[in-house]
Amino acid sequence: MPELPEVELAAERLRRVASGHRITAVRVRHPALRRAFGRGDVARVIGARIERVERRAKFQLLHLDSGDTLIAHFRMSGDWHLDEAGASLPRFARAVIELDNGARIVLDDPRALSSLRVVATAAMPLPALGPDPLSRAFTPRALAARLARRSGPVKPALLDQSVAAGVGNIYASEALWRARVHPETPGRELPPDAVRALTAAIRTVLRRALARAQRYRRSSTGAEARFDVYDREGEPCRRCGTAIRRIVQAGRSTYFCPGCQRI
DNA sequence: ATAGGCCTGGAC
């Protein structure tokens, strides 16, 4: 589920129910999560008001009026299940946060890799992040500058959050296909027009996915994302008909069209 | 730059 579009949508949904409301109860229901978010942390956030919800890369920041921030990250399989106190919990409820308006925020995550922690807002320990593809700062210039520092293949570079904040494994492949860039091209060797095409492609695939997710949420039609290359090994490229290939880079699957993505 | 680990479910 969670790449940038899904996280953006999750933050929007959360914002709607949580902004301005106080935390009245927190339960952490998985040992791995409890390691990072223990009794002391629970006590620390009880009574605090959630002033605003911000997304930075794939982190969600719940800024509290206590001077702390609750940082949530969905990793591979997390999502918010938003409902009301008293409803039956989803099967993989890993943490439950109740608010003074009766709303309930459930961290729903089968793999339990999600993280939750509280930190002082003044000293927020986020990793270095590059420009966010949904922001105006995401320009060909900015991307070129970040890519120029790397000698390795462009696709793994796109997954580095300090290069582009929020690009994940699916949309990295999708964007490279759209820009007709071969995933094994060294990042620093991309010619300017390829960087331009890639910048635009990243923006487009992420915006489109976000719009689709928002639409789906409202009307629950237009459901399935159909990808151009991701998870389509052996199927014909929608542009040139060549069979899509799957390779492994830095331990992750990459899908591309050997016919129209050239080094 | 790249394996390994964190966790668990689901597909085969």
Add this chain to the structure above:
DNA sequence: GTCCAGGCCTAT
């Protein structure tokens, strides 16, 4: 059973 998974951190 075995393999794979949309993320990211740590160690090498």
